[in-house]
Amino acid sequence: MQPGEAALAKVWAEVLNLPVAQLGRDANFFDLGGHSLRLVALQAALKQRLGLQVPLVELFAHTTIAALARHLGAREQPAASAALQTAGDDAARQREALMRRRRAAAAGALR
Template sequence: MTSQSPPPQQRTEQVVAEIWSEVLELPQVGPQDNFFDLGGHSLLLAMVREGIARRLGRDVPLVELFAHPTVSALARYLDGGGRSSQARPRALDRARLGSRRAALRGGTGD
């Protein structure tokens, strides 16, 4: 399978696409290509993680590689300093859960 999307434009996208191309043994990977749709799986993600560490000097948690399955999404995550776009919703969910628990106990949740 080869990519039908245009080539990556940004440096981080280019590096991520090169790493995926090497790991997946594909001639080209585009910014909107999904790692798993291209034949990737969890064991190959470990190789991607190692490639990112070697080429970009970043230690990316495996969970973030699952959470950002396209070249562009992973590049945005990396360029954003490694802050997951999922972090804020999780914090909000914890706050809501705390409010619900307090309400069940008869408190205000504050």
């Protein structure tokens, strides 16, 4: 997954109550157990977590993580791309920090 897709996947996983690892970039929201009420919850979560205002009609039209990320990147809303990139950058920094902590812990255990 691309960084923006990873940020979307995190929000989808929360709304669908699924582990992120279970979400493929081409998995359909509705095939994963989503329905119209969860789509409304997704819309609210995207606004709250990523600062993205996405009309419901756009969420119905772009029902995979990859399609939605592509659509948001192509929209004439630079904030959407920036928010997705920032969220992806944050996730990458968190992974790097976790790996540093694990390496440090492993090095301490070897002493």
